[in-house]
Amino acid sequence: MKLARYGEPGHERPALIDAEGKLRELSAHIADIACSTLLPDTLSRLRALDPDSLPRVPGTPRYGPCVGRVGKIVCVGLNYRDHAAESNMPVPTEPVLFLKPSSAICGPDDDIEIPPGSEKTDWEIELGVVIGKPAKYVKPEQALDHVAGYCVVNDVSERAYQLERNGQWDKGKGCDTFAPIGPWLVTRDEIDDVQNLDMFLDIDGKRYQTGNTRTMVFDVPTLVSYISQFMSLQPGDIISTGTPPGVGFGMKPPQYLKAGQTLRLGIAGLGVQQQRTVQVAP
Known part of the structure; x- marks a missing residue:
């Protein structure tokens, strides 16, 4: 569904x-x-x-975020070995966690706002795991029972804010429009193997990211279980599970988003997003 x-x-x-x-x-x-x-x-x-x-919806309305009233987005950093390598960071021995505020959420085809003064706004295609049943101290073998379904997430990141402005990663992850979600929530029963989903991200028609969820360092059951040891997960919470290689930060030289570009990204079975970048005036 x-x-x-x-x-x-x-x-x-x-x-x-x-x-x-x-x-x-x-x-x-x-x-x-x-x-x-x-x-x-x-x-x-x-x-x-x-x-x-059910009544058909006429026309071609805007798709909003596929989940409303999200309590929290728990993000997993460096969860693909190749992405850790391109970031010049070690592969983690435990999941790296940070939080993305719900105010960053926007629709899958809404504009991405480049913040005033930003020169290092980056892209990250990620699998989103939507919690459907409260999870607290769950075991990995029971973790998927707490998952309602899956969606596409673009974990947009401002690398200077994230890595050069001191403190935690959150300040580079939480700007408005930095979490396009959707277009759909696909329920868990429709996905045969969540650890074998192809992923891609294009900018202006050029392929930058190609990956598959089978190369995650920590798989979905492990992540749900692990996170639930530190915080309870509630229905509608989203886990953004990390990105494969091909982000701008990892290129030589690095490349970042500019106003007027078009991003197109998707995951097999979960739909496609398309966003335009716009510059926010100071």
Whole structure:
């Protein structure tokens, strides 16, 4: 089952994607795709609906973030060996964690804002894991029971803020629009093997990132279990699981985003995002 949210920012409505890829209105059944909607019982109830019985959404509305009212985004750094190498950092022996604020979330096709004075805004295609059942001190073999589904995340990063401005990574990760999410939340039952999903990211038609989730250092069950030892995970929380190689920071010489560029990125089975970069005036 593919779930989406559509409409203007702050006024998104819930929808289901039918077999033809069309939006079907879900407002008669749920208020939003958020929080308790992601519990297993609610997802089972939605799965039982006949998509043809739901009203079609007319036109081509904006896709919003595929999850609403996200409590937190827990990000995993250096979770692909090749990306650690291009970053000149050691492969971690335990997951590297940092938090991305929910205020960074935007729709999958919304503009990415380059902050005033930024010269090192970078891109990162990542698999997002959406929590569907509260997770606290869970074991790896039970971890996937707590996952509602998966989505595409672009972990946009300002490298100077992240690495040159002292302190934690968060200040380079949390600017507005630095977390495009979607276009869909694909429920866990639709993905045969989450550790074998192809990923890509293009800028202005040129391929920069190509990867597959099988090369993660720490797989999804390990990450869900590990994070749950340090903080409880709640329905609607998102784990952004790291990026394969090909980011601007790792190139020789480094390359960064400029205003007027177009990013296109996707993960097999989870859809494609497309964003335009815009400069924010000082």
